[in-house]
Amino acid sequence: MSQFHAIRIQFSLILAVTLTAISLQAESKNRIVTVGGAATEIVFALGSGDDVVAVDLSSQYPAAVRDLPQVGYIRNITPEGIMSMRPSLIVATETLGPPAAKKMLKQMGAPIVWIPEPNSVEALEQGLTDIGQKLGKTEQANEIIAEVKASIAATQEAASAWSSKPTAVFFITPPTGAGGGRAGGEGTRSDELISLAGGANAVEFKNFQGMSIESLIKTDPDVIFVGVSDSHGASPESVEAMKTLPGLANTKAVKNGTIYAVPMDDLSFGPRLGEAVNRWSSHLATAAN
């Protein structure tokens, strides 16, 4: 009897120690909630993707995040939803809304890293630096920054040799037979991307606005970009359909075959910015030479 008792105590002790070890291990693991496509991409690029327990709806890359719980769309976040994931760290883009939710999150006392709105190389650098510091991965962050900058510099070096600066229009929704599309003007990420890639935005209005087929013909850009994505935005077929639109036949882009489908993700201004700039630049290059 006493022997049995001793075994039981021993067993309990082992169990307790094991459980403590497991729970300690579980606690040492970060629980990160990311809000905003660029924030999510940066955390994954820094190798902490396994620690991410929930994302927002605007986070679509890498594909693994689509299986995670979603805390809502970046403009419509509930503090309780985020807190219910018991985060040890929240990484969010400053555009998180509504404003009151942002204020409340700060009051809840959870550790948060806010990164600037991702719309420039500088913003990406800032985001990578801040998140890298918080995750203790400063070196990796610096490496990624150096890589992105080197990649963009190389692309721009090549672009500086072009004989001309091609003009381009980016459509977030392409024009169809029935009507115009929605194009990116000044102050948009597509505008920034075109200039980083060595081109000039052919439209002069601000923000994303409606652009009729007629004004597209009048603008007659060297290159037309259309953002495509499988979750939202245009499909590759609609880009093909643009080439057969009556009226566009005489435009430079259709005549030279310089209408390109680009991933909508290119506008996320995350760690893959170098790739995006390179892709857009290679399309512009065909029009420049």
Added chain:
Amino acid sequence: MPLRIPAKRRIYILAALVVLMLAIGVAALDIGPLDTTCGEVFTVLKDRLLFAAADDRTWADPTIWNLRFPRIVMAMLVGAGLAVAGALMQGLFRNPLADPGLIGVSSGSAMGAVVSIIVMPYFGLSGDWLVYAATPICAMAGGVGITFLIYQLSRVGGRIHVASMLLTGIAINAIGGALIGLAVTRIATADQLQSFTFWSLGSLNGVMWPVVGITALVLLPCLGLSLALGKPLNAFLFGELEAYHLGVDVPKVKRIAIVVSALMVGVTVGFTGGIGFVGLVAPHIIRLGFGPDHRFLLPASALCGAILLLIADSLARTIVSPAELQIGILTALIGGPFFLMLLLKSRKEMSI
């Protein structure tokens, strides 16, 4: 359906509605993405309401007291305000389809929101005060301002003609819609467009105690004033002229009903965005169930609106958790079919 309900029965029904509202309110305190127990809800309420010392509070405390409680009280206030404003408009216009949107307060508020979210940043205005305070202030000012404009425009020889107010309202609402469209398609950035879309669908997300305080400060006196209009609005049921002969100061009642509705809808829409359907549906539910006596209809609509919005907000907070639905989607989605069912059921007895 008798017009008058015996006073005793009125009080019993109202008391039952109050109990139902409070019960749902307390239950809603325990509902949310974060797990809480009934015991925790009780402890937090006890500590906070008795001003107990703040030393050993757990995470349940800020969740229940700072995140859920204010928005539950806000849901009651907003629901009551919208429902009573709807009941006043229906009584005043003697039209079951009337809602505060008719007197321009909704489109005025939306215009105010557009100014704060899209137009002000376009002219370089920005800052913390703008982010937190501008939208409620502008939306409320827009709602009350446009109502005042419509009121002035439809005054003929010092008197308000209800039909002309309705037509003026339609014209001003159309112009307002066009101006909003212009701002949204021509100068809004993608982020601003999204912010406005979410605002227009309404949400109690992020409501904090100071907001509840301001709303209560505007809403409670307005609700009190509205309740005093029960008797004259009953006289309105027979027509304006008849009401006048029954000794009702018709212009004064009109003025009070319009001002009070504009203030109530203005302040609630300002803070929580466009929450549709409650103002139309809540008074109808009461009227279909208990008849059109305004002395009962007004307080009962307030409670009914509060209950409807409490339920809608509890669902908004939980059904897609950890994300959240816009409450305006839910009020229309639940209110619509429910309303339709009531109408179909009572169609035979009614002559509308």
